[in-house]
Amino acid sequence: MTTRIKALALAAALGTAVIVPSLAIAHGDGPKDGKRAEYMEMRFQQMDADKDGKITAAEIESFHAARFAAADANGDGKLSLEEMDAARAEQRQERFGRMIAKLDKDGDGQLSAEEMPMRGERMMKLDTDGDGAVSLEEMKAAKGHHGPKH
Template sequence: MKKAGIFAVIAASAGLVGAGAVLANSGPGRQGMNMTFEKLDADGNGEITQAEVDGLKAARFAAADANGDGALSLEELQAQGMKKAEQRAAGMLERHDANGDGVLSQDELPKPRRSGHMFERMDADGNGTISKQEFEEARNQMRSNGMGKHRPGQPEVTEPEQN
């Protein structure tokens, strides 16, 4: 049960982080499978205009702006994020609860697409362990590929010391 709680916190955090972006960028292609042509084609004429896309964005913003002041407070963003996280968590439970008991056991959790491959790539000498040097080299390689760029509040990557 603790694992389900941890997942809920992770999902809620992901939803919160994405809430502002979702509200600001709610055009076609941003809403994935939930966005339909019919929803975007507000006047039903068989064509989508920029005005219709802008209208959808404005409506989504207004729905999140609970007090109607024209701005999104932290509380409003959190509420929007929690709503999205709850929807994602419910969907995940529905998709992965193989035995239908209403909870996800560890064996029901989705496996990463390339499970184990990261460890193998980091273990450059193939000895079954990752040294500090292998770890730093892999991290620097990922960052040079645009993954895990430096973010404020995190230490900058430095070159590993050569002994």
């Protein structure tokens, strides 16, 4: 393959790796619990380089190229499993940092059990027969959901 074809294949793979998750978010397969709109707005703001309220193909391409370059720690134009894992770890750190900032009521930079959202109440909303317990069948019926929608 020529260098140009390799570059185009890499760009296509990168675009797919980043755009497909964005489309999934837009269609309801991304962050749950009402966070989808917040996440989409954050991602949009990151891509809107000239801050005109619109994102062009060039802005999207630039955004994804920058993300790829940032993940390509050794600069070889390829992402290894280790580089992809490190990039994902950074994303988790950012996400957890936002979570702590939002939920940390006492401002100590950590989450206590009391500051963590209670999941039991949400899970109990899966109890469709009202018997006070969630059966495997009720969980399966809610398949594809990370809890009931409010």
